[in-house]
Amino acid sequence: MTVIAVIDLGSNSVRMTVSRYHANGSYDVLARFQEMVRLSAGMGKEKVLQPEAIKRTLVALEKFKLALEAYNQDKLSVHAVATAAVRQASNQKEFLSAFKKTMGFNLRVLTGEEEAHYDYVGVVNTFPIHDALILDTGGASSEIVLVRDKKAIHAVSLPVGAVNISERYLERDIVSARALFQAIIGLRQLFGDIAWLHEAMNLPLIALGGSNRTLAKISRKKEKIQDMAIHGYHLTMSDVATIYQEILGKNLEGRKKIPGLAKERGDIIVGGLLPLIELLLYTESRQVIFSQSGLREGFLFEQITLNTGHDVVSPEPAAMTVDTEDVSQ
Structure with a gap:
């Protein structure tokens, strides 16, 4: 059994899904987290990530980091990917440095083609x-x-x-x-x-x-x-x-x-x-x-297949959700 957290740092929100998977390819979702950060706000034609947007994002990531302390660190694998806002940013290097300083590991910036690939894997498996x-x-x-x-x-x-x-x-x-x-x-x-x-x-x-x-x-x-x-x-x-x-x-x-x-x-x-x-x-x-399944799930499914050698098996239905967008309603 392995616990894997996938952080998706998007242009509007940052999300994290924590899942547990087993040697036979089965998995279940333990928790989902979301914070609206609007990272791409005000980037303009120069494609510059703005200081306030960066600050909001790092604060959200600190919350995610704290939440991950609830899991057995010896069996926890954490992966973080970024999409369009960071991909397009002219100050990408500075943001990646700030991310590593906050989280303690590197952020992977996906190409548009990689992002589409993980969307596809997430959808076709569900x-x-x-x-x-x-x-x-x-x-x-x-x-x-x-x-x-x-x-x-x-x-x-x-x-x-x-x-x-x-x-x-x-x-x-x-x-x-x-x-x-x-x-x-x-x-x-x-x-x-x-x-x-x-x-x-x-x-x-x-x-x-x-x-x-x-x-x-x-x-x-x-x-x-x-x-x-x-x-x-x-x-x-x-x-x-x-x-x-x-x-x-x-x-x-x-x-x-x-x-x-x-x-x-x-x-x-x-x-x-x-x-x-x-x-x-x-x-x-x-x-x-x-579809509720997309990039994060696609990344998870690919990791499961790579690490177990098995196709993905459908999850159990129960999962705790911490979603600020849903809670606000």
């Missing part, structure tokens, strides 16, 4: 899918993977996500039609440059990332579903459009009051959902399937 399009919308990037016959055929990482779309195009309070149209045009140009995207026409879209999961949470609140677990939850294109119209019709304070939408996400949810909306329209997909 869904009985054969053909689908995967979209992971983060804070500063979006990863898209085309899956055919359970194999990743094409993958791309785009430098657009909830935070930088919102900062570049959209007003913080009431989003104007003009600003929204500019954001849409920007996204359509990016999608148009992906030569293989036409191969995904009419395929189901599997959605990952905080903004996309928020869509599922809003829907479940509207339907008065008590259990907020969203892995495998389905929405039609019509359902998605109805919820997005509701979000667009409110100002910032109104968005913060929508059940299922964390207050900390109110200023970026319009931009955060745009890649999903536009990809649904572009591919004429009729449904979205939401």
